[in-house]
Amino acid sequence: MHYIECFGCGDVDGGLHMTSTVGEEHLVRSRFEVTRAHQGAPGLAHGGLLACAFDEALGSAAGNLLRRPAVTGKLETDFLRPVPVGSTLYIVTKLDGVAGRKIYVSANGRLDAEDGPLAVRARALFVEVTFEHFTSHGSADALEKFSQTAGRSREDWDINP
Numbered sequence: 445m446h447y448i449e450c451f452g453c454g455d456v457d458g459g460l461h462m463t464s465t466v467g468e469e470h471l472v473r474s475r476f477e478v479t480r481a482h483q484g485a486p487g488l489a490h491g492g493l494l495a496c497a498f499d500e501a502l503g504s505a506a507g508n509l510l511r512r513p514a515v516t517g518k519l520e521t522d523f524l525r526p527v528p529v530g531s532t533l534y535i536v537t538k539l540d541g542v543a544g545r546k547i548y549v550s551a552n553g554r555l556d557a558e559d560g561p562l563a564v565r566a567r568a569l570f571v572e573v574t575f576e577h578f579t580s581h582g583s584a585d586a587l588e589k590f591s592q593t594a595g596r597s598r599e600d601w602d603i604n605p
């Protein structure tokens with residue numbers, strides 16, 4: 445979790461409640477459990493919410509792998525199979541490259557198992573920003589809110605392992 449009020453990973457009523465873990469080979473694994481609250485057509489996940497889940501997974505990978513603050517500039521999704529309510533999407537994200545402030549990431553989402561059928565593919569461009577992006581465009585106390593949630597100081601965020 446990067447922020448307790450984040451719709452993707454935070455503790456928000458109706459949020460996606462996603463978890464992400466950095467694993468082997470610098471892959472980030474995220475899970476999204478699809479509930480009735482995420483429906484578009486009866487019994488099926490809404491495409492916009494699936495895009496949101498991938499924004500979260502891709503953003504978490506960019507942030508956690510590079511330890512730099514970044515925001516989504518562009519997000520593309522391919523919806524390959526319907527995603528039913530009650531299923532879990534297993535999303536694996538990889539870092540494809542970095543060019544200056546531009547961070548390229550891509551992800552595959554499989555149904556109900558890491559080796560399940562491929563349901564959604566996504567690619568995104570994240571753009572590195574300064575911390576002032578969040579304080580000037582969002583909330584003046586954004587940095588305090590981030591560090592309260594994650595137990596990190598601003599200096600921790602500047603580390604690039």
Ligand SMILES: CCCCCCCCCCCCCCCC(=O)SCCNC(=O)CCNC(=O)[C@H](O)C(C)(C)COP(=O)(O)OP(=O)(O)OC[C@H]1O[C@@H](n2cnc3c(N)ncnc32)[C@H](O)[C@@H]1OP(=O)(O)O
Nearest residue numbers: 446499500503504507508511512513515516517518571601
């Ligand atoms: C640190 C420790 C972390 C710890 C762990 C953190 C975990 C963390 C988990 C987070 C998980 C959150 C997941 C949800 C993430 C969101 O929801 S972010 C919210 C949605 N996105 C936004 O609100 C962004 C809004 N847009 C903007 O603020 C600005 O347009 C941007 C993206 C900052 C870019 O503006 P800018 O700073 O003026 O930069 P600009 O010079 O225009 O662009 C820089 C480069 O990017 C390119 N570019 C920019 N936009 C685009 C685009 N749409 N298409 C193509 N190229 C583009 C430009 O062409 C330029 O390329 P070069 O000239 O360098 O070759």
